[in-house]
Amino acid sequence: xxxxxxxxxxxxxxxxxxxxxxxxxxxxxxxxxxxxxxxxxxxxxxxxxxxxxxxxxxxxxxxxxxxxxxxxxxxxxxxxxxxxxxxxxxxxxxxxxxxxxxxxxxxxxxxxxxxxxxxxxxxxxxxxxxxxxxxxxxxxxxxxxxxxxxxxxxxxxxxxxxxxxxxxxxxxxxxxxxxxxxxxxxxxxxxxxxxxxxxxxxxxxxxxxxxxxxxxxxxxxxxxxxxxxxxxxxxxxxxxxxxxxxxxxxxxxxxxxxxxxxxxxxxxxxxxxxxxxxxxxxxxxxxxxxxxxxxxxxxxxxxxxxxxxxxxxxxxxxxxxxxxxxxxxxxxxxxxxxxxxxxxxxxxxxxxxxxxxxxxxxxxxxxxxxxxxxxxxxxxxxxxxxxxxxxxxxxxxxxxxxxxxxxxxxxxxxxxxxxxxxxxxxxxxxxxxxxxxxxxxxxxxxxxxxxxxxxxxxxxxxxxxxxxxxxxxxxxxxxxxxx
Amino acid sequence: xxxxxxxxxxxxxxxxxxxxxxxxxxxxxxxxxxxxxxxxxxxxxxxxxxxxxxxxxxxxxxxxxxxxxxxxxxxxxxxxxxxxxxxxxxxxxxxxxxxxxxxxxxxxxxxxxxxxxxxxxxxxxxxxxxxxxxxxxxxxxxxxxxxxxxxxxxxxxxxxxxxxxxxxxxxxxxxxxxxxxxxxxxxxxxxxxxxxxxxxxxxxxxxxxxxxxxxxxxxxxxxxxxxxxxxxxxxxxxxxxxxxxxxxxxxxxxxxxxxxxxxxxxxxxxxxxxxxxxxxxxxxxxxxxxxxxxxxxxxxxxxxxxxxxxxxxxxxxxxxxxxxxxxxxxxxxxxxxxxxxxxxxxxxxxxxxxxxxxxxxxxxxxxxxxxxxxxxxxxxxxxxxxxxxxxxx
Numbered sequence: 020x021x022x023x024x025x026x027x028x029x030x031x032x033x034x035x036x037x038x039x040x041x042x043x044x045x046x047x048x049x050x051x052x053x054x055x056x057x058x059x060x061x062x063x064x065x066x067x068x069x070x071x072x073x074x075x076x077x078x079x080x081x082x083x084x085x086x087x088x089x090x091x092x093x094x095x096x097x098x099x100x101x102x103x104x105x106x107x108x109x110x111x112x113x114x115x116x117x118x119x120x121x122x123x124x125x126x127x128x129x130x131x132x133x134x135x136x137x138x139x140x141x142x143x144x145x146x147x148x149x150x151x152x153x154x155x156x157x158x159x160x161x162x163x164x165x166x167x168x169x170x171x172x173x174x175x176x177x178x179x180x181x182x183x184x185x186x187x188x189x190x191x192x193x194x195x196x197x198x199x200x201x202x203x204x205x206x207x208x209x210x211x212x213x214x215x216x217x218x219x220x221x222x223x224x225x226x227x228x229x230x231x232x233x234x235x236x237x238x239x240x241x242x243x244x245x246x247x248x249x250x251x252x253x254x255x256x257x258x259x260x261x262x263x264x265x266x267x268x269x270x271x272x273x274x275x276x277x278x279x280x281x282x283x284x285x286x287x288x289x290x291x292x293x294x295x296x297x298x299x300x301x302x303x304x305x306x307x308x309x310x311x312x313x314x315x316x317x318x319x320x321x322x323x324x325x326x327x328x329x330x331x332x333x334x335x336x337x338x339x340x341x342x343x344x345x346x347x348x349x350x351x352x353x354x355x356x357x358x359x360x361x362x363x364x365x366x367x368x369x370x371x372x373x374x375x376x377x378x379x380x381x382x383x384x385x386x387x388x389x390x391x392x393x394x395x396x397x398x399x400x401x402x403x404x405x406x407x408x409x410x411x412x413x414x415x416x417x418x419x420x421x422x423x424x425x426x427x428x429x430x431x432x433x434x435x436x437x438x439x440x441x442x443x444x445x446x447x448x449x450x451x452x453x454x455x456x457x458x459x460x461x462x463x464x465x466x467x468x469x470x471x472x473x474x475x476x477x478x479x480x481x482x483x484x485x486x487x488x489x490x491x492x493x494x495x496x497x498x499x500x501x502x
Numbered sequence: 503x504x505x506x507x508x509x510x511x512x513x514x515x516x517x518x519x520x521x522x523x524x525x526x527x528x529x530x531x532x533x534x535x536x537x538x539x540x541x542x543x544x545x546x547x548x549x550x551x552x553x554x555x556x557x558x559x560x561x562x563x564x565x566x567x568x569x570x571x572x573x574x575x576x577x578x579x580x581x582x583x584x585x586x587x588x589x590x591x592x593x594x595x596x597x598x599x600x601x602x603x604x605x606x607x608x609x610x611x612x613x614x615x616x617x618x619x620x621x622x623x624x625x626x627x628x629x630x631x632x633x634x635x636x637x638x639x640x641x642x643x644x645x646x647x648x649x650x651x652x653x654x655x656x657x658x659x660x661x662x663x664x665x666x667x668x669x670x671x672x673x674x675x676x677x678x679x680x681x682x683x684x685x686x687x688x689x690x691x692x693x694x695x696x697x698x699x700x701x702x703x704x705x706x707x708x709x710x711x712x713x714x715x716x717x718x719x720x721x722x723x724x725x726x727x728x729x730x731x732x733x734x735x736x737x738x739x740x741x742x743x744x745x746x747x748x749x750x751x752x753x754x755x756x757x758x759x760x761x762x763x764x765x766x767x768x769x770x771x772x773x774x775x776x777x778x779x780x781x782x783x784x785x786x787x788x789x790x791x792x793x794x795x796x797x798x799x800x801x802x803x804x805x806x807x808x809x810x811x812x813x814x815x816x817x818x819x820x821x822x823x824x825x826x827x828x829x830x831x832x833x834x835x836x837x838x839x840x841x842x843x844x845x846x847x848x849x850x851x852x853x854x855x856x857x858x859x860x861x862x863x864x865x866x867x868x869x870x871x872x873x874x875x876x877x878x879x880x881x882x883x884x885x886x887x888x889x890x891x892x893x894x895x
Contacts, residue, residue, distance in 0.1 A: 174864065176864060177864070235742065254864075256866075275864070277864045277866035308864065310866075345801075347801075347812075348800070348856050348857040350801040351800035351801075351813050351856050354578075354800060354801060354803055354813075355578040355580055358829070359584075361556065361560060362552070362556045362577070362581060363587075364555070382887055382891075382894055383584070383586050387859065388859060406886060406894045407888070408884075409879075409882070409886035409889060410882075410883075410884045411888070412886075434884065
C-alpha cells in the first residue's frame with residue numbers, strides 16, 4: 020500500500036518538515052513506501068555555515084549528559100520517535116525488525132551511561148580530562164579543542180554506525196552536519212530529533228546539529244565542504260574516493276570504507292556447538308553486510324562436525340534475528356553462488372535464510388553473495404590464512420581465543436589485519452578497541468599544547484634547565500654586547 | 503539425437519539466409535530453435551568435460567534429444583570471469599580470439615571463440631541486421647562507427663561487435679588509440695546528410711549523446727530517409743548521465759530532424775552471447791531462431807511465464823567453442839505477443855542490470871581477480887590474494 024512519509028531536515032537544531040511550499044526530494048522504497056524530504060536551500064546552507072557558536076566551553080559533564088539524555092530516550096522502546104524510526108528503518112533497509120531493534124538497543128545502551136564516554140576518551144585520547152583542561156604530558160600541557168564543524172556522509176546498512184559517528188562529533192564539542200544515506204534516512208533523523216527533544220531546542224549542542232539529504236550529483240556537498248573543518252565518510256570505495264577528491268587541503272578526512280572479515284576456528288578439543296553458535300551469530304548480524312561480518316570460515320582440524328553444528332545454529336539465528344527482505348538482486352547473487360559451487364563440485368548446505376559452502380580451494384573463490392553465506396575452508400595452519408589478509412582486512416574472529424590470540428595476533432597484525440576478536444564478538448567491540456586501525460577521536464580534536472618554557476627542567480641531561488644552555492641553543496655569548 | 507550430433511556451418515548459414523522467413527513463421531522458428539539448441543547441448547556434453555560434469559551434478563539428462571530445454575544447465579556469466587576455470591569446448595590452440603568484456607580488472611569476462619564460432623557470429627550479424635532494419639547488405643548505406651576498427655578493437659568484444667558493421671556497408675571508425683574522435687564522427691554525419699546519403703551510426707549511448715550534443719551546436723541538413731542511429735552497450739562509466747530509452751530516442755531523433763523515433767534503435771549483446779539482438783521499428787528486440795531466451799526466477803531458477811520479469815538466460819546454438827548457455831546479469835522479460843511490425847515469435851525486453859554485490863553494505867568484494875590484468879592496489883605494501891593473485895597461484 021502506498022504511503023508517503025514526510026521527513027524533516029534539521030538546520031542548526033531547527034526541525035523543518037516539508038510544508039507544501041518548498042521543494043522536496045522523493046526517495047522510493049519497496050511496497051509503496053515513499054519519503055519526501057525538503058531539499059536544502061542556499062539560505063539554509065548559509066545559515067549552517069554562519070553558525071559559529073562556540074562549544075568548547077561546555078564541560079565534558081554537560082556534553083556527556085546531553086548524549087545520555089538522548090540515549091535514554093532512544094532506549095525506551097515506547098518512545099514515539101524511536102518507535103516510528105524503527106518501523107520505517109526496517110521497512111526501508113529490508114533488515115528484520117529484530118535486527119533493527121538490536122541495533123537501536125546497542126546504540127542506546129552505549130549512550131545512556133555517561134561513564135562510557137569518559138572511558139572512550141581515556142582509551143582514545145589517553146585522558147578524559149583533556150577535553151576540559153590542560154593535561155600534563157611530559158614537558159607540555161595538552162588540551163583537546165574541537166575541530167569546529169564536522170561534515171558526516173553516512174551509510175545505511177548498519178544504523179548504529181550513523182549514531183556512533185554523530186556521538187564522536189558531539190562528544191568532542193564539534194558542530195555536526197549529517198548527510199543522510201538514502202538506504203536509511205530515518206535513524207539519524209529521528210535520533211537527532213530525540214537528542215533535541217530530550218535536551219531542549221535551546222541547548223547549544225542542539226543548535227549545533229544539522230541533518231540534510233541531497234541526491235547524487237547535487238552540489239550541496241561542495242558548498243558545505245567549504246565550511247567543514249573535518250569530513251567523515253562512510254561507504255563504498257567509489258563514494259569515498261569521490262568525497263576525497265573534493266576536500267580542500269588542511270581539512271582532515273576520516274574514512275570508513277569497505278572491508279573483508281573472516282573467522283578462524285581450531286576444532287581440536289573445543290566445544291563445537293559453542294563455536295558454531297558464535298560463528299553463526301557473527302554471520303547473521305546485519306545479514307552479513309557489515310564490515311566486520313565474516314565471509315569465510317577457516318577451519319584448522321576436522322571441519323565436518325563444525326559445519327553440521329553451524330547449519331543448526333544458523334537456523335537458530337534465523338529465529339533470533341530473522342533474515343531481512345531479499346531483493347531479486349540478492350536472490351540472484353545467491354543462486355549464482357550456488358551454481359558456481361555446483362560447477363566447481365563444492366558442497367552446498369542451505370537453510371532458511373543461509374548458505375554454507377564447503378570449498379577445498381579458498382584461492383578459487385572470487386565473489387561472495389553475502390546474505391548469510393559462509394564459505395568454509397579446511398586449512399592446515401593459521402599460516403594458510405595469511406594470503407587472504409591485507410590492510411583492508413578488518414575483523415578476524417578466532418576460537419578458541421586464549422591459546423592462540425597472541426601468536427596469531429602477531430601473524431595477522433603483521434600481515435595487515437586491523438582487529439582480532441573472539442568469534443561471536445565481531446559485532447560487539449570491547450572497550451579500548453581501535454576502529455579500522457586507529458583511534459578516530461583524534462580526527463575530531465585539535466590537540467593544542469602549551470610547551471614548557473626554557474626555565475622548566477625535565478628529566479633528560481643534567482638538572483639544569485635549558486636556559487642554563489643559552490650559549491648552545493641561542494648563541495647567547497655571540498650576541499652579548501661587551502659592557 | 504545422439505551426442506555426436508553437430509551443426510555444420512552450412513546448416514546454420516541456411517537459417518541465417520532464411521531469417522526473415524523464420525521471423526514470420528513462429529512454429530517453424532520454434533522447431534528450428536529447439537533443434538539447434540539440442541544439437542549445441544549434445545556437442546558441449548561431448549566436447550567439454552567440465553560442462554558435462556556440471557550437467558551431471560545438476561541432474562540434467564545427458565541425452566540431448568530427451569532433455570527438457572528448461573533443464574539444460576546454465577553457466578552463470580560470472581564463471582567467465584574466473585581465471586582458474588576452463589570453459590573451452592575446443593582445444594586451447596583452436597581459440598582464435600579470447601574475447602573480453604569491458605569490465606574493470608578482476609571483473610572482466612573472457613570468452614574463448616574459435617574460428618567457426620566467430621564466423622557464426624559474423625554470419626548472424628550479416629543476417630539479422632538487414633532483416634530487422636530492411637537494409638540491403640552492400641547497399642548504399644554508410645556506416646559511422648563510434649568505436650575502433652575490428653583490427654584495433656583487439657580482444658575487446660564490444661568494440662569488435664560494433665565494428666562488424668563493416669561486413670554490411672562501407673564504414674568509418676571514429677576511435678583511435680582508445681580516444682573517441684567526436685568531431686570526426688560529427689563531420690561524417692554532416693557530410694552524409696549534406697550528400698543526402700543514408701547512414702547508420704552505431705555506438706554506445708553516451709557517445710551518441712555526445713555526438714548529438716556536438717551536432718546540435720549548429721543547424722543540420724535535412725534528415726536522410728532510411729538512416730539509423732543504433733545504440734549498443736550501456737552507459738558504463740557515465741552511469742550518472744543515464745537517461746531512459748524513450749527520452750534518449752526522442753532527443754536523438756529531434757537532434758537529427760528525423761520524422762519519428764523509429765530510426766533510433768537499440769541492440770543487445772554481451773561478451774558471452776554470440777548473437778546480436780536487434781530492435782524492429784516498434785523497439786521490440788526479436789529473438790532469432792538459433793537463440794532461446796528465457797526469464798528465470800532469480801531465486802528458484804525456474805523459467806517464468808511470458809511477460810514476467812526475471813533474470814535473462816540465453817541458450818545460443820551458434821557458440822561452438824564454449825557452452826553458450828548463460829545466465830546473464832540482466833533482468834528482463836520475454837514477450838510472446840504479436841508485434842505491430844508483423845514479425846512473430848519471442849521478443850526480449852532488457853529491464854536493468856542486476857545490482858552489484860558491492861552496492862550492499864561495507865563488505866569488500868572478495869574478488870581474487872584475473873591473472874591477466876593488474877588489480878587495483880597491487881603495488882601496495884601489504885600483498886594479498888585479493889590484490890596480487892599471481893603471487894599465490
